[in-house]
Each structure stands twice: as structure tokens, then as C-alpha cells.
Amino acid sequence: MAPWIQTVISQLAQTLLVVLLAPAMLGWVNQCRAWLQNRTGPGVLQPYRVLGKLFHKDAVLAHTASPIFRIAPYIQFGCMVLAASIIPVIEADLLLSPAADVIALVGIFALARVFSSLAAMDIGTAFGSLGARREMLVSSLSEPALLMVFFTPLLIAQSTSLTAIADALAHRQFALYPSLAFAAVAFVMVLLAENARIPVDNPTTHLELTMIHEALVLEYSARHLALIEWATAMKLTIYCALGIALFMPWGLAAAADWRGVPLAVVALAAKLVVAGAGIALLETVSAKMRIFRAPEFLGMAFLLAVLGMLIFLLLGA
């Protein structure tokens, strides 16, 4: 087989894997939450059923909706597919990974968010603009924190490319990096905030006083809603995969090494299962914060990320 066919196949396989696996990941988190709350839970496959149901319905659009409202779900979905194609999930060296480094990756997330907020304000309902404003409040604070989190691995790998970072961290001699631990804690805090999980937002609420993400998607229905929900699930999966690639990349397949792939898939599945259970546990033990405490929470994440970087500069570890 020609090498370029191999690269294309592995790229397509990885993107498809993330896209198709994402609802299961969301389902797994919800299932773990249900177990922890002593409920039976709808099962890991429930998000697929929801998506199937939504795709079969007829979309309803408001009279006041502009084209932005209609294209926003596609843009969000497209952003997440692109993000899924550039992060190292199974193999570090991907066809598309030179297209964007970690800083551009943060930009891709920001693009998706800007369109979801624009679409929420587009209809002109009170809840939409309320949700958009809250979303912007949270994301304006989580984005710098996320960038700071990336700086510690960047300093260790001496590169901003995700491939180089994952390679440098996965195939190095074992060493304790206290700075990476700080960055990892900050990353978990950002992950919870960005994916609208419990201390910052409750993904299951429709209570107007507290909802952030749900207020953004309130006006959507059918296939548009399905795409948004799918993109949300993908975002969660991508964040988990990113955390895995940065902070526990063991088992990642080296470039053009087909024998490493089965091991990498098993390792990834195990790590995603652990990560999902961990998120569910964190969500169960913490209480939802007031919206005005969210800046403090994210300020803390920013601080931890900065501390990690400072410690790396001082200790060299």
C-alpha cells in the first residue's frame, strides 16, 4: 500500500472513530451519574436513540430567524469534526495535524462558541440572549485558562504542535512533572466549565435561572438540535482525548506503526472509560455554583495553570 493511502486511511479512521464514539462517551458519563445517584439510568446508547429521533423530526424555525440561525449548527458540527481530526487520539502523526497547533485549536473551539452565541441572540428571545451572555462570560475566562494550561506541555515539548507534544510526552523517560500535575488540575476545571458540566452549569436543567448551555439551544429543533447535541458530545470527547494526550499519553501509537494501533485503541477506550467515570464522580460530589462564583472558579484554573508554568521554569520539571 502506498504510504499516502495509509495516512489518509488512518486520518479518516480516527476522525470517524471520534465522531461516532462521542455519543457513547456522553451516554457513559450520564450512565455513571445515574449509578452514582442510585438510579438505573437510560444506558450508554441513549444519546444515539435521541439523535435518531431528532433526525427523523421536522425542523421548526422561528419567523425571525436569519440564515445565521440556520447555519450555526453546521458550523458547530464542522468545527468539532475538524478538532477531532487534528488531535492525537490513536496515532500522533496525522495527515491534518500540521493544519493547526494547540493555539489554533483553541480558536476552533472559540469559532464554534461564537456561532452558538450569535444564533442564540438571533431569534431575539430573552432566554437566548441571556444564555449567550452567560456563555460569553464563562468562555472569556476559560479560554485564557485553557491557553495557559497548554503552555506547560508546550514548554516541555518545545513546540506548539500537538503531534510533537504528544510524542514528546508519550515516548520519554518516566519522570515526575509537578508542573504537569498543576496543569492537569487546571485542565479538568476548564473541561468542566467549557462542557457545561456541574460546578459551572447543569447539563440536565431547564431552569431558566441557572441554565447556560440549554438556554443557547432552546429554540432549536429536529436535525439542527441533533447536530448541536452531537457537537456537544464530540466536544466532551475531544476534551477528554486532549487531556489524555497531554497528561497521560502512554500507549499512543507511533507514526506509521500499524502494530501499535490495536494497543492504542484499547488504551484509549480504557482511559476514556476512566475519564468519563471521573467526570461523573466530580459532578456528583460537587454542587452547582452560583453564576457569579464561576469567574472565581475559572480564575483558580488560570492561577493553577500559571503556577504550573512558573514551577516548570523554576524546577525544570
Added chain:
Amino acid sequence: MTLATQLINVMAALLLLIAFAMLSQRRILSLIYLYAWQGVVLSANSVVVGYSTGQTHLYYSALLTFVLKAILLPWILHRLIIRLNIRWDVETLINIPTTMFAGIVLVVFAFNLALPITQLAGTITRSTLGIAIAVVLLSFLMMITRRKAVPQVIGFLALENGLFFAATSTTYGMPLAIELGIALDVLVGVLILGIFFFQVRDAFDSLDLRHMEKLKETDE
């Protein structure tokens, strides 16, 4: 880097993290737990340094630290706050995020301060001096930004922990006689301050130290 150096670095980072957690903590009870954890990390650090450099007196020092700072002092403080019935939120003078950013500035300052000393030193723990100074300064900041008496005392104790860590990281700890003396001082200090809390509360009906500023004889 050897494993011992890595472990010492991890301990140092943990100490810094605990110092920041104390700075951001709103509850007195959690502050005491954090102080106890600081003691545990300090004594573990002493064991690692003692083991890797063959300084046996550090084992006694670690044992002393553990008994005093991880068990005895937190227990006394715990008894105190139960007797004083003050488990609720701590008032801070400046809001927490601002304090945190002041803390970051202090850390940068401490790291810069330690850098030239670090380059001259030859101990395996030399790079942790910056963190020790940062812990001292952060404890200072905590004492300055807290209004109530008990958090200020905990800040003072955390400051002593920072100094102890600095001693371990620059000279592999102080002679045992001095360490015993300091431990006794801290213990007696906390006991006296404990009595002091009751006196302050009897006099002012509160542990808010603002009232102390009005400590003047009136001319009535």
C-alpha cells in the same frame, strides 16, 4: 534527575499548592485540615531528603514535624474553634481572586529572589528554595488579608512551616536542638494564643481584630 530530586520537587509543588489553597479557603475548619496536610508533606519531604543524603537526624526531625504539625497542633486548633464555636466562613479584607493574583506576583518575586542563590548552592534540594520563600510570603499575605484571629494564627504557623522548608532545602535542616526549641516555641505559642482568643472574645464579643485598633483608655 534522580528519583529523590523528583520526589522533592513534587513535595515542593504540593507545598506551594497547599499555600495557595489556604489563601483561597473560606472556612476555618478546612484551613486547619490544610495546615495538617502541610505538616504531612513537610515531614515526608524531610524523610526523602534524609534518605537521599544520609542525614539521619532528619528522620527525628520528620517524626517531630509529623507529631507536632500534622497531629498535635491541628488537634489543638480544632478543639479551640469548637470551644469558640467559630466554624463558619472567614471574612477576608480583599476578595479572593485579587488575593490570588497578588499571590502569583509574590511567587514570581520569590522565584526571582531565589534564582541567584540557587545557582550558587550545591545541595540536591537547592531548586526548592524559591518555593520555600514563596510559601513564607504567601503565608504573610494570608495573615495580612484575614481579619479574624484564628486564620491569622494559622497563617503564622504556615509561615513557620515555610521557614522550616527553607531550612531543609538550603542546609538539610537545622541542628536537632534548635529544631526542638522551635517546636516547643510554636507549641507554647499556640497554647498562649489559644488563651488569648478567649480573652479577646471576652473583651470584644468577637474575634475580629479590627476592634483591637480602638484599644485606648477612654477619658470617662
